[in-house]
Amino acid sequence: MNKDLICPRFEKAMNIISQRWTGLIIYQLLNGPQRFSTIESTIGISGRVLSERLKDLELEGIVKREVYPETPVRIEYSLTEKGISLEPLMKDIEIWSQTWIEKDIH
């Protein structure tokens, strides 16, 4: 009885973006390549879930992982072209939040 089905591609995109933490990780990586511990402390995600999310995002082709064998090892996460293509979307959320979300919300 439901006339208008939801486009599966839209649904897939929404599932990626709307997974907990994913948006903040991508937003954070728009500032340039970053290491695990930086992302972890900046957005306040647990290491367990960050590790999981970065793997998923790598599989989706949104995030790229690079190893620099220094001491201690440095691993940098950055956005691929596909990841960077999400920037306008992130900016939209930013702009929306500035209009519709109150200043004093914690």
Next chain:
Amino acid sequence: MNKDLICPRFEKAMNIISQRWTGLIIYQLLNGPQRFSTIESTIGISGRVLSERLKDLELEGIVKREVYPETPVRIEYSLTEKGISLEPLMKDIEIWSQTWIEKDIH
């Protein structure tokens, strides 16, 4: 040690949008007012969670609930001005999905 903190308003907005099902509910309501059972079957959410989400979205001022005392009762959910203001964002996700998500993904 983390220079760039995340803007709390952005974070709040992201938390709303990125909560599971929220995006699809809003997207669905862009087609106009709809009743509980229609949303439920169109996006494939469980009644338990839909009920919860609609309450949250009403509290956020994004969704409006209206009762029509017919038989059986008709209750329509629709977007407020704040809700409608999310349309450009939804369209961006739609456009992004058309470029970056494969056709044959289920």
Next chain:
DNA sequence: ATAATTACTTACATAAAGTAACTAACTTAC
């Protein structure tokens, strides 16, 4: 030898979501 660093992983606890049956209020069919 001990401690420190980074990028994880593991085991366990808690919170969120899915499932399916149930309810309230009313109407229509038998």
Next chain:
DNA sequence: GTAAGTTAGTTACTTTATGTAAGTAATTAT
């Protein structure tokens, strides 16, 4: 008038996701 149907939920219970805190591997510094 009793049973069955309708919508918009709720409730109890199960499964899945996330949080927490400790542990690991590789390497260097003290």
